[in-house]
Amino acid sequence: MIREAAGSRFDANGVLAASLLLLAASMTVAVSLGAVNLGPTRVLDGLFDRGDSVARQIVWQLRVPRVLVAAFVGANLSVAGLLLQGVTRNPLAGPHILGLSAGAGFASITVVVVAPGTPIELVAPAAFVGAIAAALVVYGLAWRGGISPVRFALSGVATAALFTAMSTAVLANSDLFTQRVLSFLAGGLFARDWDDAYQIMPYTAALGAVAFVVAGALNVLALGDDVARGLGMQVERMRLLLVVLAAGLTGSAVAVSGMLAFVGLVVPHGARILVGSDHRRAAPVAAALGASLLVLADTLSRVVIAPAEIPVGIVTAVVGAPVFLLLIRTRT
Amino acid sequence: MTVAEPTRAHATTTAGIEASGLTVSYGSHEVLHDVSLAIEPGELTVLIGPNGSGKSTLLRTLARLVKPVAGGVRFGGVDLNAIGARELARRLAYLPQAPEGPPDLTVDELVWRGRYPNRGLFASAHAEDREAVDRAIEQAGVAELRHRALATLSGGEHQRAWIAMSLAREPEMLLLDEPTTFLDIGHQAELLKLLAELNQERGITVVMVLHDVTQASHYARRVIALRDGRVMHDGDPREVVTAEHIAELFDTAVSVLADPETGAPVIVPRVSFAPHEEA
Structure with missing residues (x-):
């Protein structure tokens, strides 16, 4: 699947530094641009609170929290995808394809539609539970005295279809058709604020840290089940832990952004192309x-x-679909 | 849960393995029937037998990858089930047939992963890990391939890289399932020589499945022949590998000659077939 010879890899620390620089640059651009054209001076005035209250409001209450939410969601989905591709040993796996996003989306939609007064802080835990439920359904369907990566992937596809259908059923029987509910389906970050940022932040920090540590287990699993067992790993238990971890990362992302396709599928490939198949290097x-x-x-x-918006899920699909097709043609 | 034992950190220690009354089933199909055998510490033993005779299953049961429905295994005198997963992994290395790793993995990275039983997920690399990895790479003769990706290796190099990975934990016993599959005869001989040296020089107990009976006779001091999940013959190759035994094991007529240099048995198939006369 991965054709690069060792020599064509880049230095892992250099790649990480470059990725972080790219992130800083992206965030700078994102805070500078928007529906209201502030110009660099006013952005800086707002950012450093230099007496421009309108600019300060736009920068700190609208743009910064939204940029943070986007960053956390992107990080969560990508790490979840990396874990899932490692667990299933399938380069086409991802939180979306395996039904974790659909489970989280179904749970979020149900909470919002059935109990519209639910405080926003409860959507993420609900989505978390939904993603884990979907993961367990996938796991249960694939289990036959053990989990084969292929059965796991196929069960995921079926589960994704099931939960998406259930979401549609809930929506079809509801007259509540808000922007927020809609954005669960298409994936959007419209009007995300500090509440949303605070909602996802602890998940990204805590689960991301655990993922970084257990990513080493994927390196052992990649050698095959018998070899991993022979190395003393409790293979089934480790796989379940990794899947639940991916579900947590996915659920918290879906709770604030809805179901975004392709991010969790494409980014892990990019990371592995750059640093090779050591998951510990690839995760950050x-x-x-x-x-x-x-x-x-x-x-x-x-x-x-501008001033209207396209749901970001459509942007990621437009960018992600061709990249994904390219990956299929060149790397499988 | 483990019995206090002398430290096993050094490669000079070695252990035997003992199976008694092993019965193994896959579903309703019984693969091994009441198999008993004892492998002494420091032995090099080869399992032979036709396809489906249960050789690989026996090896996997000894490695605790398969649970027997009856009978048990003792490793180094201790019930296999009483040994912790990591401890067992440190002391016994099992190498499946045709192992496969990520194609872009380097030999060095592969061998480091073989240190997992000693390090776990959390420990950072200590000097002793580095030394063990260096030693394993040296012993398996892959030093010059250290930074090559697996996908760029030939079959023989690939197999030696996996042997190095198995040696990195400094095991007392190696269990190998057809390590010479897919290798040409030159690389087969080279690999078996390497295993014989590891056995003689480091005292590692070796049990392996081989398809080629002549090869088995050449390298092993003990050959165990299985058929239909039962041990049919067990002992010195000269006693086990006879024309009569081979004919009944493999349902095919053979002559057995003596290697003019070593006296070890050499198999020659005797199938009534005239390949060149009519063409």
């Missing part, structure tokens, strides 16, 4: 690249037809 790079990608995609979604 995937997080930084995923964050940059979504920050840039969201900026695009805000400025292309």
Whole structure:
């Protein structure tokens, strides 16, 4: 699947540094651009609170939290994708294809539609539960005294279809058709604010840290089940832990952004092309690249037809689909 | 849960393995029937037998990858189930047939992953890990391939890289399932020589499955022949590998000659077939 010889890899630390620089640059651009053209001076005035209250309001209450949400969502989905591709040993796996996003989306939509007064802080835990439920359904369907990566992927496709249909059913029987509910389906970051940023931040920090540590387990799993067991790894238990971790990352992302396709599928490939198949090196790079990608995609979604917006899910699909097809043609 | 034992960190220690009354089933199909055998510490033993005779299953059961429905295994005198996963992994290395890793993985990275039982997920690399990895790479003769990706290696090099990975944990016993599959005869001989040296020089107990009975007779001091999940013959190759035994094991007529240099048995198939006369 991965053709690069060792020599064509780049230095892992250099790649990570470059990815972080890219992220910083993306965030700078994202904060500078928007429906209201402030210009660099007013952006800086707003950012450093130099007496321009309108600029300060726009920068700190609208743009910064939204950029942070985009970065966290991008990082979560990309790391989740990296974990899932490692667990299934399938380069076409991802949180969206395996049904985790659909499970999280169904849970979020149900909470918002059935109990419209639910405080926003409860949407992320609900989505988390939904993603884990979907993961367990996928796991249960694929289980036959053990999990084969192929059965796992196929069960995921079926589960994704099931949960998406259930979401549509809930929506079809509801007269509540708000922007927020709609954005769960298409994936959007419209009017995301500090509440949303605070909602996802702890998940990104805590689960991201755990993911970084257990990414080393994927390196052992990549040698095959028998070899991994022979090396003393509890293979089934480790796989379940990794899947639940991916579900948590996905659920918290879906709770604030809805279902975004392609991010969790494409970014892990980018990370592995750059640093090779050591998941411990690839995880932080995937997080930084995923964050940059979504920050840039969201900026695009805000400025292309400003003051109106395109849902960012459409931007990621338009960018992601051809990249994905290219990957299929060149790397499988 | 583990019995206090002398430190096993050094490669000079070695262990035997003992199976008693092993019965293994896959679903309703019984693959091994009441198999008992004892492998002494420091032995080099080869399992032979036709396809489906249960050789690989026996090897996997000894490595605790398959649970027997009856009978048990003792490793180094201790019940296999009483040994912790990581401890067992440090002491016993199992190498499946045709192992596969990520194609862009380098030999060095592969061998480092073989240190997992000693390090776990959290430990950073210590000097002793580095030394063990260097030693394994040296012993398996892959030093010059250290920074090559797996995808760029030939079959023989690939197999030696996996042997190095198995050696990195400094095991007392190697269990190998057809390590010479897909290798040409030159590389087969080279690999078996390497394993024989590891056995003689480091005292590692070696149990392997081989298809080629002549090869088995050449390298092993003990050959165990299986058929239909039962041990049919067990002992010195000269006693086990006879024309009569081979004919009944493999359902094919053979002559057995003696290697003019070593006296080890050499198999020659005797199939009534005239390849060149009519063409």
